[in-house]
Amino acid sequence: MxxxxxxxxxxxxxxxxxxxxxxxxxxxxxxxxxxxxxxxLTQARVIDGFEAANGRHAGFRRNHAKGVCATGWFDSSGAGQRFSKATLLAPGRVPVVARFAFAGGMPFIADAPGLVRSLAIQFKPVQGEEWRTAMIDIPLFPFADVDAFYAQMVAATPDPATGKPDPRKMKAFAAAHPDFVAAGAVIGKRATSSGFANSTYNGLNTFLFVDRDGRQVPVRWSAVAVQPFAPAGAQDRADRNYLFDGLIADAARQPLQWKMVATIGDAGDAVSPNVAWPDARQRVELGTVTLDRLASEDGGSCTDINFDPTVLPSGITTSADAIPSARSAAYARSFLLRERERAAKPPSAVTETEVRQGGKS
Ligand code: HEM
The missing domain is CATH 1.20.5 (Single alpha-helices involved in coiled-coils or other helix-helix interfaces)
Incomplete structure (x- = not known):
């Protein structure tokens, strides 16, 4: 027609x-x-919240702002293949890029034993899909969801009049979130180690391992230090970077190692990272991460990586735990801002000279 x-x-x-x-x-x-x-709550509001709490530091991560880069490799034991079809869990060696840091958005904060330490790792097979994970040295995340995380950050933001958080706002938050108080009590009891090298780092969020037949099991993972535990002691805390300098010196003596351990959950286990799983859950040693080289963030290979916890290979996937996708959105915003501000970024607290001199600033 x-x-x-x-x-x-x-x-x-x-x-x-x-x-x-x-x-x-x-x-x-x-x-x-x-x-x-x-x-x-949007990714922009979350990042504005970090800036209000910590100040605006051009070119730096909006959280976990003070850090150093590391490189090395992962020797997979193959034991993870029973639960996941991820090719990087087959026996073999995979290059990794990592970053050690303190939680918090202050890039020049003085090192202190009580600051939450972190280890982020990008497993990067030469051919195959990546796995990125960002872990911290506390046993639980004290929030059930991102709204509670944000509300606490707002409550703890320093009052411009006093330069300190308003204790009434902090109390009101705690009163409305008894689960935060309960998790805080568990976290407060943790034994703090003497350094980054002998800390164990936990992923905390719940993911799923998926095997070749499509069977899924809930999983949480940790990087368990091979370096023996020693309690935080009387180190020379006059040095503002003493924990980073200790890490640089430890890595110069010998390569540092962590066992990647997966804890396999039961179908009914809580997915929320503020609820611990029973101790009896099966643990599987996926392999060993070895880090033999440290580098300052200034020029280091971790600087331009966004350790987005939802970058997962086929065989590992997100679960009903909604926090990783919110993290992903916030990390992307932080990444966008810091990359845009790159020209205005001052040198990082731990400089390349400090790393080259073996941790002596
Ligand atoms: C289980 C809970 C969480 C864990 C284990 C965790 C862990 C980490 C770690 C280890 C890093 C540092 C990565 C690096 O070195 O580059 C990081 C960065 C960051 N985190 Fe989280 N985090 C958690 C929850 C959250 C939440 C709820 C938010 C906000 C919604 C958040 C916002 C950020 C941001 C903005 C960065 C900086 C990202 C970048 O610029 O690359 N995190 N997190």
């Missing part, structure tokens, strides 16, 4: 329909961006 030219009425109708579609798409973006719901 021959096409007839559109009448004026039809043209108006068609343009109206196109306009509606465009408006619908724009509204979709606005909804995702949180512009239609100003109270909604």
């Amino acid at each position: 021959e096409e007839q030219p559109l009448g004026r009425g039809q043209k108006v109708l068609r343009l109206g329909a196109i306009g509606l579609v465009v408006a619908g798409i724009a509204a979709g973006f606005a909804w995702v961006g949180g512009w239609l719901t100003p109270g909604r």
Whole structure:
């Protein structure tokens, strides 16, 4: 049938329909961006919260701001293959890039034993899919969800009048979140080690291992230090970087190692990272991470990595734990800002000279 030219009425109708579609798409973006719901927690609000709490430090990570890079490899034992089809869990060696840091958004904070320490690792097979994980040295995350995490950050933000958090806001948060108080009591009892090298780091979030037949099991993982535990002691704390300098000196003496250990959950186990799993759960040693070289963030290979916890190989996937996807959104925003600000970034606290001199600033 021959096409007839559109009448004026039809043209108006068609343009109206196109306009509606465009408006619908724009509204979709606005909804995702949180512009239609100003109270909604978006990645930009979370990052604004970090900046309000810690100050704005151009070019640095908005959380875990003070850190150093490390490189090495992962020797997979193959034991993880029983639960996951991830190729990097087959026996063999995989290069890794890692980063040690303190939690918190202050890039020049003085080292202190009570600061939460972190280890982030990118497992990067020469051919095959990556696994990125960001772990911390506490046994539980004290929040059930990102809203509670954000609310606590706001409550703990220093009051401009006093330069300190308002104790009434902190108390009100604790009163409304008894689970935060309970987790805090467990975290407070942890034995703090003498350094980064003999700390054990926990992924805390719940993921799923998926095997070749599609069977899924809940999993949490840790990097368990091979270096023997020694309690935090009377180190020379006059040095503002004494824990990083200790790490640099330890790595110069011999390569540092961590066992990657997966804890396999039961189907009914809580996915929320503020609830511990029973001690009886099966543990599987996936292999050993060896880190033999440290580098300052200034030029180091970890600087341009976003250790997004949802970058997972086929065979490992997210679970009903909603925190990793919120982390992913916040890490992306932090990454975008710090990469944009790169030209304005001052040197990191732990400089390349300090690393080359074996930890002596
Ligand atoms: C189980 C809970 C969590 C763990 C274990 C964890 C761990 C970590 C670690 C180890 C890093 C440092 C990565 C690196 O060295 O580059 C990091 C960075 C970061 N975290 Fe988390 N985190 C958790 C929850 C959260 C939450 C709930 C938020 C906010 C929604 C958040 C926001 C950030 C941001 C913005 C960065 C900086 C990312 C970048 O610029 O690359 N984290 N986290």
